[in-house]
Structure formats: structure tokens, C-alpha cells
Amino acid sequence: MKIVNFATYVQDRTRVDASRAEHQAYADALREHDRLVIGGPWLDDDGRVRGVLLVYEVAAKQEAEALAQSDPFALKGAIADYRLTECNVLNSNIALLAAALVPADRRVQRKEPRVADATPVEPDAHATQTYVNYAKYVSDRSHVEQIRPAHRSYERTIEANGKLIMTGPFADDSGALFIYRARSKDEAMALVLEDPYHAEGVFETYALSQWRLFGLNAGLIQNR
Structure with a gap:
């Protein structure tokens, strides 16, 4: 397991x-x-x-x-x-997961001081990043089941677009782990907000974070 x-x-x-x-x-x-x-x-x-x-x-x-x-x-x-x-683990795209791996020589965050009033420019500011959504569902399982077909259809769409690279539904159906590819936190958040599980109130809570795959x-x- x-x-x-x-x-x-x-x-x-x-x-x-x-x-x-x-x-x-x-x-x-x-x-x-x-x-x-x-x-x-x-x-x-x-x-x-x-x-x-x-x-x-x-x-x-x-x-x-x-x-x-x-x-x-x-x-x-x-x-x-x-x-x-x-x-x-479902809907896993091994090629995209492998592409998201952070090289060993870039795993330590830079610590050089930033200049006051300067806008920091990170090396990968415009590159595709990996985001993880740790979501918990409402306790009403009948509601989850009702919305599931629309959610699955949405998953297939964003998976085909290379935006969803892995899904991990919890075994007790209390939630799921979603791994997205996006160019920004806002773009990743849009993937969450457009999910029928969010629109129809299935997500009781969720935590969306950038994830560095090591x-x-x-x-x-x-x-x-």
C-alpha cells in the first residue's frame, strides 16, 4: 500500500x-x-x-x-x-514526473541577500513548476459520489493538457492528493478552483503548495 x-x-x-x-x-x-x-x-x-x-x-x-x-x-x-x-496512485504521467525532478545541484535554496527595493528574479521564474494539493472532502459521501463523474471528466481534460500529472485518492475516500504542472501559483490555483469538487463544495479543505520533487x-x- x-x-x-x-x-x-x-x-x-x-x-x-x-x-x-x-x-x-x-x-x-x-x-x-x-x-x-x-x-x-x-x-x-x-x-x-x-x-x-x-x-x-x-x-x-x-x-x-x-x-x-x-x-x-x-x-x-x-x-x-x-x-x-x-x-x-492514479492518472500518473511518469514522463512528466521525471521531467519535474530537481537536479541534485539545485536542491539547496540560495541564501544571498537581496537588495532593498529590487525585484528578485529567480532563474526559473517562467518555467513550469510542480504544485501539490492536499485536499480533504466533506463527510457527506453521497455528495462526493454525486459530483465524482464531473470531477473525473475534469481530471481527464487537464491530464490531457499536461496540467495534472498524478492523482492519489485516499483509500477511505476522505480526500486526495493532486499533483499539477503550472507556471505560477495563480495558474495552479485556477486548476483547483475550476474543479467541480471545489465548485460543488466537495473540498472541505485544501492546501495548495509548490512542491520540489527530489x-x-x-x-x-x-x-x-
């Missing part, structure tokens, strides 16, 4: 920075041993890393809990909280 770990960092960034290299080595080892499907940090609206999103491949949820607690981020107090949710085990997705 696949378990999503949606984790938020503590405010003390020194703890995060001190354990980042060990976490990345841990994640690489999990991926090589077919325990990690996909993963990377998620960012806030100011472009600052606020947490990490990982998808494990495990036999039971207890195993995912053990993997989460054994992560150097958790062992060194860099994680404020995390949520583990079983999901089913690792992918394509075989675990293709062989679901």
Missing part, C-alpha cells in the same frame, strides 16, 4: 538545516529499497520551504509510521507534525 506523509517543519530552521543531508540520504536509501515512491519539500507562498511530502510503499500503515519516526528530520526534532494517509521511483507507480 501507499501512504502519504504530509509533514510540517518546526519554526527553528537550524534543526531543519542540520538534519537535511541525513534526511536526503535516508530518503535515497528508502527509494533504492522500494520503500519510497516519491518525495520532496513543499513551499509556502513566499517560496520558503515549510515541510516535506513523501509517499511510502509499505505492507501496513504501522510500517509507514516507523519510517516516518526513523527519519532524521523526526529524530532531530525538525518535524512539528505529520499526517499519514493511505492513498491509491526523488522518484517510477517502478512503484507503474506496478501499482
